[in-house]
Amino acid sequence: MEFELNETQSMVQRAARDFATRVIRPQAAEIDRSERFPREILAELAGLGLLAVNVPESLGGAGAGAVAYALAMQEISAVCASTAVAMAVTNMVGEVIATFGTDTQKVEHCPRLADGTHTVGAFALSETGAGSDPGGMVTTARDEGDAWVLDGSKQWITSAAYAGVFVVWARTASQAERPGTRGISCFLVPGGTPGLTVGKAEDKMGIRGSNTAPLAFDACRIPKAALLGDLHGGFKIAMMALDGGRIGISSQAIGIARACLEESLSYAKDRRAFDRPIADYQAIQWKLADMKTELDAANLLALRAAWLKERGLPFSREASMAKVFATEAANRIANHAVQIHGGYGYIREFAAERHLRDARVTTIYEGTSEIQRVVIARSLLSG
Numbered sequence: 107m108e109f110e111l112n113e114t115q116s117m118v119q120r121a122a123r124d125f126a127t128r129v130i131r132p133q134a135a136e137i138d139r140s141e142r143f144p145r146e147i148l149a150e151l152a153g154l155g156l157l158a159v160n161v162p163e164s165l166g167g168a169g170a171g172a173v174a175y176a177l178a179m180q181e182i183s184a185v186c187a188s189t190a191v192a193m194a195v196t197n198m199v200g201e202v203i204a205t206f207g208t209d210t211q212k213v214e215h216c217p218r219l220a221d222g223t224h225t226v227g228a229f230a231l232s233e234t235g236a237g238s239d240p241g242g243m244v245t246t247a248r249d250e251g252d253a254w255v256l257d258g259s260k261q262w263i264t265s266a267a268y269a270g271v272f273v274v275w276a277r278t279a280s281q282a283e284r285p286g287t288r289g290i291s292c293f294l295v296p297g298g299t300p301g302l303t304v305g306k307a308e309d310k311m312g313i314r315g316s317n318t319a320p321l322a323f324d325a326c327r328i329p330k331a332a333l334l335g336d337l338h339g340g341f342k343i344a345m346m347a348l349d350g351g352r353i354g355i356s357s358q359a360i361g362i363a364r365a366c367l368e369e370s371l372s373y374a375k376d377r378r379a380f381d382r383p384i385a386d387y388q389a390i391q392w393k394l395a396d397m398k399t400e401l402d403a404a405n406l407l408a409l410r411a412a413w414l415k416e417r418g419l420p421f422s423r424e425a426s427m428a429k430v431f432a433t434e435a436a437n438r439i440a441n442h443a444v445q446i447h448g449g450y451g452y453i454r455e456f457a458a459e460r461h462l463r464d465a466r467v468t469t470i471y472e473g474t475s476e477i478q479r480v481v482i483a484r485s486l487l488s489g
């Protein structure tokens with residue numbers, strides 16, 4: 107068993123940490139407050155190879171692997187979870203296309219996602235009535251001989267207003283012909299395609315610098331060559347992409363949690379009550395001890411899932427275990443951070459309240475905690 111990072115992984119981690127500290131940290135509070143989409147930062151992340159960390163070099167990616175990607179996500183998330191989610195989805199879209207795309211699709215989109223020409227990528231699976239149950243989607247793609255025609259809508263689409271390319275799922279057979287998950291296909295739709303409209307951005311509790319908006323498809327025509335993967339094979343593509351995505355969101359939660367711990371340690375050593383730093387009190391020490399223990403446990407789970415993925419081994423259950431634990435732990439850790447900061451934890455002068463708001467979504471998107479437990483239990487019971 108080997109717990110040390112290799113040279114590539116250390117290099118990616120160092121580059122991400124340096125950029126996050128130097129460039130992103132000074133802007134993070136303002137990005138949150140003004141709900142500013144961090145477009146310029148994302149362009150610089152592209153320059154560092156961080157928008158396609160696990161996409162092969164032959165397609166313009168960094169080809170650094172799933173572990174390096176998880177480490178990079180932690181670093182960016184520790185300073186700005188809004189930037190990190192746009193980075194996560196772009197990486198996921200690049201990997202999906204690199205894995206399932208035709209040569210033409212790969213060459214058209216992967217290098218543009220990697221170098222920032224597409225700004226970011228977006229993942230359009232959820233609908234108003236189909237989040238945890240994507241098999242219940244009602245958006246359709248009709249075969250019109252020379253084109254696919256999309257009709258319907260999507261909900262909660264990260265980076266919708268800025269994406270150069272969307273991966274979109276739609277029904278290609280009726281529920282009667284091919285029920286539930288068996289009649290869904292996957293398509294690549296460039297941003298700005300006529301018939302695709304991006305709706306009003308959601309006014310969210312956290313990750314306020316990220317853009318989250320609905321999509322409407324109204325007789326949106328795309329070429330036949332826009333089909334990604336097999337006809338009616340879209341559901342499995344979504345599930346496989348989300349398996350990897352869940353490592354990304356685990357890493358986001360770990361980054362947020364690490365920031366909470368570091369800021370709490372510093373505050374507790376500095377802040378005095380009853381003539382001593384509050385770090386001298388066991389009430390605070392036990393919180394700090396629990397925060398660190400949960401943080402390390404989350405990290406081990408996430409890096410194990412990434413390690414399995416990197417070796418081409420099954421990792422779906424491990425990714426779900428990492429996600430449910432890391433995201434729930436991040437919420438507990440962020441809550442402790444606010445408590446340790448006392449009144450200062452509740453005001454915007456300190457980052458603790460932003461971390462708590464940002465952490466909250468991580469148990470919801472890319473599969474709720476409840477869905478992760480379904481995946482874990484099913485895998486245990488089917489074995």
Ligand code: COS
Pocket residue numbers: 231232237238239240241262286287288341342345346348349422471472473474477480481
């Ligand atoms: N990898 C590859 N294939 C998978 C898979 C995975 N991780 N998970 C399921 N599949 C396959 C199954 O093997 C099955 O294949 P067959 O039709 O050949 O038998 C098919 O997909 C359908 O699977 P299943 O019957 O398990 O589908 P369910 O509708 O019961 O859904 C859950 C399973 C609940 C796990 C799935 O719907 C899910 O993950 N939901 C959450 C979605 C989500 O994360 N939404 C957030 C959107 S992004 S913000």
